[in-house]
Amino acid sequence: MSEIVVKESIRGKKKRLGKMTSQGWVWFIFLLPTLLGIGLFTLYPMLESFRLSFTRGAEERYVGLENYRYVLTSGSFRQAIFNTFYIAFFQLLIVIPSGFIIACLIQSLRRGKNFFKILFYIPNITSMVAAATVFLVVLHPQGLLNYALSFFGIPETIWLANPTSARWSVILLASWHTLGFGIIINLANLQAISPDYYEAASIDGASRFKQWLYITVPNMLGSITILVILGWIDGLQRFTEAFMLGGHTGSPVRSLYTLVGFIYERGFGGLEYGVASAASYLLLVLILIFTFINIKFFRMKI
Incomplete structure (x- = not known):
């Protein structure tokens, strides 16, 4: 009898875990547009701007810290x-x-x-x-x-x-x-x-x-x-x-x-x-x- 109770308890926990996992994926889907927007319109421009800060000219020639020195002086x-x-x-x-x-x-x-x-x-x-x-x-x-x-x-x-x-x-x-x-x-x-x-x-x-x-x-x-x-x-x-x-x-x-x-x-x-x-x-x-x-x-x- 106790074995049946234990098995039912384990089966119930698995069902709840599966339900929670599926709900977690649903929330992720709702957040996905926002996360994509942050990545495309915030994180990527920041990283690209950081890269450009070490370049100069239309050909984006690498100049190291020259731009920072120029700005500060x-x-x-x-x-x-x-x-x-x-x-x-x-x-x-x-x-x-x-x-x-x-x-x-x-x-x-x-x-x-x-x-x-x-x-x-x-x-x-x-x-x-x-x-x-x-x-x-x-x-x-x-x-x-x-x-x-x-x-x-x-x-x-x-x-x-x-x-x-x-x-x-x-x-x-x-x-x-x-x-x-x-x-x-x-x-x-x-x-x-x-x-x-x-x-x-x-x-x-x-x-x-x-x-x-x-x-x-x-x-x-x-x-x-x-x-x-x-x-x-x-x-x-x-x-x-x-x-x-x-x-x-x-x-x-x-x-x-x-x-x-x-x-x-x-x-x-x-x-x-x-x-x-x-x-x-x-x-x-x-x-x-x-x-x-x-x-x-x-x-x-x-």
Whole structure:
């Protein structure tokens, strides 16, 4: 009798194993298109770009590390690094604190939270090309900004002709476009903070400002870390805003010439695919370095 039970148990396990195996193959079939897409459109271009970074010319002549040496010693590449870091740093300096403060204000409302969430998030889903076109109209010498400033006696200014004002135009455009994302992330984290903390602090006599300073702020370091890391990754890859306001040369005097702009100009403008590929991998290294630094820094704070 026991032998029959054992045989039935083994037979049942084999059936379940066969069923699980067949189900596993079904899931693999569903994943196959995605895996093929990643392989063809992500992994293969990355490997091909890495190979091209060691070649030069239409005949793809092998030149070793020459392209990397050329990029690192190029004055235009150093200018692109400065512009990219300048724009990314000041944009984060605006977006991170303002996004946190606005999220706190929205969270404190009793009514209308969803309205303000939508209101601030709309720019994030707006096409950057369309938004930049509107900014071009606003910043035009006869545009809305100069028209508004004329009421205060401020003379007409050509905003995109001055390197500093041109950079700040890109900074404000990027800040306006990404602010809503930061607000939504901060709101999600604010809602995850247990109300018991505030109730206990209120019983102990803590003011609302002290509750915000000693409860809200420390509990928001997680979302701030995410926003800083994503902000640097996005900032180091900045292109569309600068291209729309400054063209492919990053005018005026290359003040809007970014790292991706350098890659675009050398790859699609000069057909120097080896140089552009080398610059792409140097950009990847920069992103990895800054991501590692940010993670280490915020891990110590948390």
